[in-house]
Amino acid sequence: xxxxxxxxxxxxxxxxxxxxxxxxxxxLPKLDPEEWWGPKELKSKHDKSIRAFxxxxxxxxxxxxxxxxxxxxxxxxxLEGVAFQYGFNTDLIQxxxxxxxxxxxxxxxxxxxxxxxxxxTNIQGLDIHFIRVxxxxxxxxxxxxxLMIHGWPGSVREFYEAIPLLTKQTPGYDFAFEVIVPSLxxxxxxxxxxxxGLAAPQTAVIFRTxxxxxxxxxxxxxxxxWGASVASHISTLFPDDILGHHTNMAFVTTNCGFIKxxxxxxxxxxxxxxxxxxxxxxxTSFFAYVLEEFGYFHLQATKPDTVGVALTDSPAxxxxxxxxxxxxxxxxxxxxxxxxxxxxxxxxxxxLDNLMIYWSTNSITTSMRYYAENMxxxxxxxxxxxxxxxxxxxxxxxxxxxxxxxxxILRTKYPNLLNVTVLDEGGxxxxxxxxxxxxxxVFRAVKAFREWRQGNQKTEL
Numbered sequence: 001x002x003x004x005x006x007x008x009x010x011x012x013x014x015x016x017x018x019x020x021x022x023x024x025x026x027x028l029p030k031l032d033p034e035e036w037w038g039p040k041e042l043k044s045k046h047d048k049s050i051r052a053f054x055x056x057x058x059x060x061x062x063x064x065x066x067x068x069x070x071x072x073x074x075x076x077x078x079l080e081g082v083a084f085q086y087g088f089n090t091d092l093i094q095x096x097x098x099x100x101x102x103x104x105x106x107x108x109x110x111x112x113x114x115x116x117x118x119x120x121t122n123i124q125g126l127d128i129h130f131i132r133v134x135x136x137x138x139x140x141x142x143x144x145x146x147l148m149i150h151g152w153p154g155s156v157r158e159f160y161e162a163i164p165l166l167t168k169q170t171p172g173y174d175f176a177f178e179v180i181v182p183s184l185x186x187x188x189x190x191x192x193x194x195x196x197g198l199a200a201p202q203t204a205v206i207f208r209t210x211x212x213x214x215x216x217x218x219x220x221x222x223x224x225x226w227g228a229s230v231a232s233h234i235s236t237l238f239p240d241d242i243l244g245h246h247t248n249m250a251f252v253t254t255n256c257g258f259i260k261x262x263x264x265x266x267x268x269x270x271x272x273x274x275x276x277x278x279x280x281x282x283x284t285s286f287f288a289y290v291l292e293e294f295g296y297f298h299l300q301a302t303k304p305d306t307v308g309v310a311l312t313d314s315p316a317x318x319x320x321x322x323x324x325x326x327x328x329x330x331x332x333x334x335x336x337x338x339x340x341x342x343x344x345x346x347x348x349x350x351x352l353d354n355l356m357i358y359w360s361t362n363s364i365t366t367s368m369r370y371y372a373e374n375m376x377x378x379x380x381x382x383x384x385x386x387x388x389x390x391x392x393x394x395x396x397x398x399x400x401x402x403x404x405x406x407x408x409i410l411r412t413k414y415p416n417l418l419n420v421t422v423l424d425e426g427g428x429x430x431x432x433x434x435x436x437x438x439x440x441x442v443f444r445a446v447k448a449f450r451e452w453r454q455g456n457q458k459t460e461l
Contacts, residue, residue: 028237029237029384031237035197039125043125048213050119051119051120054114057107057109065100069097069100069101070101084324084327084340087324088327092340096348097315100355104348116132116133118130118131123206128182128183128185129188129190130183131182132178132179133167133178133179135167135177137169140174141175143177144175144177145211145219146220146221146222147180147210147219147221148162148181149226150181150224151184151227152226152370152371155357156183156357157357159179159181161432162431162439166179170443175446180210180211180216182210184226186363186367192363199373199376199379201379204233205237207234208241218240218243219242220242221246222248222442224248224429226370228247232385233384235393239389239390243391244450245391245394245414246394246441246446248397250397252413254385254413257405264281264406265282268280271408273406276406276422279404280405289332301374301375304365304368304372308368312364312365322355323351326351327340329402329428330428345432345433346433391414392416392448393417394449395410395419396420396421396430397420397421398423398434400427401427402428416452418445
């Protein structure tokens with residue numbers, strides 16, 4: 001009995017401390033907006049100009065890619081009766097490689113990727129690439145700036161189908177968007193850091209500077225995957241700059257949220273609507289899923305450069321590694337399909353466009369380092385997620401997203417969570433997979449943000 005009492009007291013003490021640290025987190029960390037991530041010798045020559053940029057698939061790179069594909073070693077046959085349960089089914093690789101080498105229209109896809117105005121500007125020592133599209137609208141339609149941020153293993157390519165929908169006049173709305181889509185540092189056409197430490201919080205500082213440099217002191221922000229993390233950090237660190245925060249991967253790691261999650265494991269009705277309970281519980285199913293699908297996360301958070309050697313050297317390896325995520329992260333049951341369900345939402349050209357951004361820039365290793373930086377002790381000590389964001393927030397939750405959390409949990413971080421849109425379809429790459437659905441939700445969210453600010457007597461722009 002004495003041991004039980006001591007155990008309960010210990011639990012209550014730990015729980016009380018956890019809740020206390022949520023409600024009284026101390027001063028918000030201040031990150032250095034001048035922290036230098038590029039080569040030190042360039043610091044005295046810092047050029048802050050905005051320069052036009054064009055995607056270029058040069059002939060030498062294309063020839064090298066084709067030669068590597070041609071000289072691929074034979075792949076180990078899959079086990080009998082196995083589709084994607086062990087990863088990418090090697091029976092399919094030759095077909096994909098043949099298409100990439102012989103049928104993928106490099107010149108046409110280069111033109112496709114250049115359809116939107118693109119630029120680079122140097123921020124804290126790194127050339128940051130971004131797409132910027134301004135709408136052409138009639139008088140009376142307001143133009144609102146929105147920063148949209150991708151994740152891994154995606155790229156700016158994820159937003160190409162959404163951009164035209166965001167930048168046109170839409171019935172029922174008196175605004176359209178000026179869309180700014182940057183490449184994360186170390187991804188695609190943006191420079192990587194040359195020293196450790198650049199994670200999502202530091203990216204938030206860089207992207208805020210980018211928006212200010214473009215003349216937007218206040219703006220909306222949207223993101224998924226790592227982009228969701230960066231968007232959340234911008235909204236937390238610089239709430240006065242952010243007019244509204246839309247996320248399609250809402251996930252918080254507050255102590256209070258953790259306690260609520262555990263309570264819901266015993267009494268789900270206290271935490272989540274009954275018809276959605278199977279998206280969070282039982283926790284054993286969630287942990288089993290994490291163990292099965294998140295081996296890549298541990299590798300990239302601990303040994304990204306080792307994995308990067310193989311993926312940098314082999315287009316076949318890069319294709320298998322990335323497309324396997326587009327298979328199972330779109331629908332979990334795709335691992336049971338012989339072709340991985342890759343044609344369910346995407347064309348070959350769409351998926352290879354994304355691969356080309358990684359391959360042509362040799363950025364797979366630096367993109368994976370982002371995991372190591374975000375899991376580092378330096379980043380974890382900042383613990384920015386424990387600080388509440390007062391910015392009006394709106395979550396869009398796809399059925400097949402990697403994580404689901406109920407509104408009551410999300411509000412432990414976002415007290416001004418205005419709405420949660422729960423979908424019965426869609427996966428992790430939502431902007432790429434269902435652009436119309438995402439865009440419609442963004443319009444609804446921004447309309448709600450504007451009304452909320454008017455009701456709270458806030459200045460809009």
